[in-house]
Amino acid sequence: MKLLEKTQLGNASLKNRMAMAAMTRGRTDSNGLVGDITAEYYAQRASAGLLFTESIRISEEATGSPLTPGIFTKEQIAAWKKVTTAVHDSGGVIVAQLWHTGRIGHSIDRNGKLPIAPSPLPIRGMRHYTSQGMKDFEIPREMSTMEIMQTIKDFGQAAKNAMVAGFDGVQLHAANGYLPSQFLAESANQRTDNYGGSIPNNSRFIVEVMQELISVAGGEKVGIKISPFHPYGDIVLEDPVASYTHLIEELNKLDFAYVELMRRSPHFPSPEHYVCEDEIAFFGRKIHQRVIANGGYDRDSAESELEKGIAALVSFGNLYIANPDLPERFEKNAALGKPDRATMFGGGEQGYIDYPFWNG
Known part of the structure; x- marks a missing residue:
């Protein structure tokens, strides 16, 4: 199986072509x-070739949801060091996914402060999970140019902290409607300065964050996750093909390791004006870095994706929750455990570390 072949990603030698996707x-x-x-x-x-952490807040200002990890205090860095040590002792490779939620947040969990975003445009058609239950999204506060500059530096500092914590690399979370993708989308960005008003300006924030991460961690340890046709978080682009083609062209000018390319989710139908292209085939061919395909794959569809020759790895989300030994189960074509949805997004050991290993 191609899924079980060894490969190289940046400066990391991977035991297989399977990655565990980031999951809150x-x-x-x-x-x-x-x-x-x-x-x-x-x-x-x-046993995964590569582990992506759950999204990690780069700063206090990046907070969106309760009980999510940070990497901006000495205590948080020390806590993550225990994780990276445990993974390395088990022969694994682990990357920190760096996260700023932007307007996907609520003042309840931000010490009374409104979320910040490219423009003061609230998310429509959704509610947000907070420590006090589901709430309507608030109108975010528009970021000043100085705050944008500081946020870029915060990403860089988070990357430095991740290196101190022992991570093998960092990934910019520029998917799923969070701050970087908010800058790309006209539904979230109506700025008229250098960070809005045109496709090149809308792409600028992501490109500058990537430049910062590369300068701090080295390109061989840096990647990015994007989701061109995924509208989660009320993310709607006027021309997603043109926007993401430009972004990819700009990213191609940078020296870094990979792009994790997320397919649209059937749970969040794309707007009517979006094209019905297969993201991996359509955008993957434009990407100069190695491609990690993500989004609803199983054993057979992942193997088929690798056979096409565009993606170098495939990342899996839900399958890894209930199957800690997923590569072995794929190798043996063994039955797969099913995750308990009630414990996916909170709780303790149950539904987290108590899923059994295959003993066939």
Whole structure:
């Protein structure tokens, strides 16, 4: 199986072409500290060629949801060091996914402060999970140019902190409607300065964050995740093909390791004016870096994707929740466990580190 072949990604030697995608699990304490069960959770899944962490807040200002981890205090860095050590002791490779939620947040969990975003445009058609239950999204506060500059520096500092914590690399989360993708989309960005008003200006924030990450961590340790046709978070682009083609062309000028390319989710239908192209085939061929295909793959569809020769790896989300030994199960074509949806986004050990390994 191609899925089980060894490969190289940047400066990391991977035991197979399977990655565990980033998944929010909501199991930190109130200070954004991961605990011993998080170290065990990732170590259990170290047979993956590559592990992406759950999204990690780059700063206090980046906070969007309760009980999500950070990497901006000494205590948070020390907590993540236990995770990376556990993964490395288990023979794994682990990358920190760096996260700023932008307007996907609520003042309830931000010490009373409104979320910040490219423009003061609220998310429509959705509600937000907060520590006090589901709430309507608020009108975010528009970021000043100085705040944009500071946020770019915050990403760089988070990358430095990730290196101190022992991570093998960092990934910019520029998908799923969070701050970087908010800058790309006209539904979230109506600026008229250098960070809005045209496709090149809308792309500028992502490009400058990537330049910062590369300068801090080295391109061989840097990647990005994008989701061109995924409208989660009320993300609607006037011309997603033109916008993402330009972004990819700009990213192609930079020296970094990979692009994780997420397919649209059937749970979030794309706007009517979007094209019905296969993202991996359509955008993947334009990308100069190695491509990681993401989005609803199973054993057979992932193998088929690799056979096409565009993607070098495939990342899996839900399958890794209930199957910590997913590569072995794929190799043996064994039955797969099913995740408990009730414990996906919060709780303790149950539904987190208690899923059994295959014993066939």
